[in-house]
Amino acid sequence: MKIKKFHARTFSEVLKAVKRELGPDAVILSSEQLNENMVEVVAAVDYEGISMSEQSAPAERPTDLSELKSEVARLKEALLQMKKSGYEMKLPDKKLKVLRLLLKRSVKEEFAMRLCEKASDTESLLKVLTEEIKTMDALSSQKAVMLIGPTGVGKTTTLAKLASRAIRSGRKVAVITLDTYRIGAVEQLRFFARVLGVPLEVVSDVSDLKDRVVKHMGRDMIFIDTTGRNPRDEKYINEIRMIHSLGLPIETHLLMSTNSDDVFMTDAYRYYGKLNIDCLGFTKVDEAVHAGPIYNLSVLYQKPVAYITTGQRIPLDIEFPDNNALARLIIRKGVD
Ligand SMILES: Nc1nc2c(ncn2[C@@H]2O[C@H](COP(=O)(O)OP(=O)(O)OP(=O)(O)O)[C@@H](O)[C@H]2O)c(=O)[nH]1
Numbered sequence: 001m002k003i004k005k006f007h008a009r010t011f012s013e014v015l016k017a018v019k020r021e022l023g024p025d026a027v028i029l030s031s032e033q034l035n036e037n038m039v040e041v042v043a044a045v046d047y048e049g050i051s052m053s054e055q056s057a058p059a060e061r062p063t064d065l066s067e068l069k070s071e072v073a074r075l076k077e078a079l080l081q082m083k084k085s086g087y088e089m090k091l092p093d094k095k096l097k098v099l100r101l102l103l104k105r106s107v108k109e110e111f112a113m114r115l116c117e118k119a120s121d122t123e124s125l126l127k128v129l130t131e132e133i134k135t136m137d138a139l140s141s142q143k144a145v146m147l148i149g150p151t152g153v154g155k156t157t158t159l160a161k162l163a164s165r166a167i168r169s170g171r172k173v174a175v176i177t178l179d180t181y182r183i184g185a186v187e188q189l190r191f192f193a194r195v196l197g198v199p200l201e202v203v204s205d206v207s208d209l210k211d212r213v214v215k216h217m218g219r220d221m222i223f224i225d226t227t228g229r230n231p232r233d234e235k236y237i238n239e240i241r242m243i244h245s246l247g248l249p250i251e252t253h254l255l256m257s258t259n260s261d262d263v264f265m266t267d268a269y270r271y272y273g274k275l276n277i278d279c280l281g282f283t284k285v286d287e288a289v290h291a292g293p294i295y296n297l298s299v300l301y302q303k304p305v306a307y308i309t310t311g312q313r314i315p316l317d318i319e320f321p322d323n324n325a326l327a328r329l330i331i332r333k334g335v336d
């Protein structure tokens with residue numbers, strides 16, 4: 001284990017230095033505000049890669065490795081707890097309330113700690129969050145909107161909501177689906193397209209997409225649905241990249257289900273983060289216990305939130321909150 005002391009002007013600066021030097025797995029052992037301009041943090045990181053003894057018998061090695069792994073996991077957990085309680089002890093009461101509220105709302109610990117530097121109490125937290133969180137004013141500045149995201153998040157349903165609202169506001173719409181992968185996917189969209197009275201193009205090969213988009217350039221908006229896939233699927237990520245390389249006027253919306261596991265969402269960022277995402281949409285807010293993940297992902301992706309969806313009804317269950325409304329949702333949604 002490597003342990004090191006860091007100094008900087010603010011907690012966020014010092015946390016950045018810790019990450020830069022010790023990597024994302026570093027844990028904070030203690031933190032202290034030394035004076036107005038100086039923060040001290042002691043951080044540690046586990047050994048990277050544990051080398052097995054060359055002498056040990058092959059049969060013993062897996063046993064050794066799994067024991068070591070669980071020992072490291074236990075140590076990590078203990079250090080995390082120390083880090084949290086160390087930080088909490090140093091906070092004044094009002095800030096401690098802010099920290100606890102954010103953690104209760106599923107805001108990631110490091111983000112919550114950073115917010116605590118800016119917000120002196122729960123009242124000022126709303127202002128800080130409102131300033132930080134970005135939303136989109138207009139729905140789309142591009143001709144086409146493409147929805148991407150993990151399996152079952154609500155891409156097709158959201159597409160139907162967006163298309164329906166565009167039609168209601170007097171726009172001429174076309175729908176294209178690239179989802180010929182899942183059984184029943186085309187039928188699902190064919191049904192929506194029939195109800196909405198808009199043309200539907202089914203594209204089974206990405207190389208045909210350009211022609212289909214060009215065909216409908218005369219329309220005001222083109223909505224493109226995609227297959228839901230595991231973000232770890234490299235072929236899928238490359239396919240989306242290929243679409244981006246076609247040079248079409250497409251705005252890409254990444255949809256995430258607000259009730260997904262935070263570990264999954266953060267892991268998915270490693271893959272979706274490589275793509276040209278223009279904005280985020282959060283689905284199933286009605287089913288989620290907390291809205292903290294909306295903040296976590298908007299910080300991770302550094303992209304504005306375009307909309308949230310709040311149920312299965314088309315086109316009713318979609319909202320376009322401004323930053324203040326979103327900040328209120330993040331602070332208030334949950335059980336106390
Ligand atoms: N509660 C709730 N359910 C939703 C919401 N949006 C979509 N759903 C439901 O989620 C399920 C999956 O929705 P789809 O639109 O088919 O999801 P998808 O991302 O297109 O799925 P794949 O194409 O298979 O990846 C359906 O039962 C939808 O009615 C929402 O905001 N709230």
Ligand SMILES: [Mg+2]
Nearest residue numbers: 155156179185
């Ligand atoms: Mg779908």
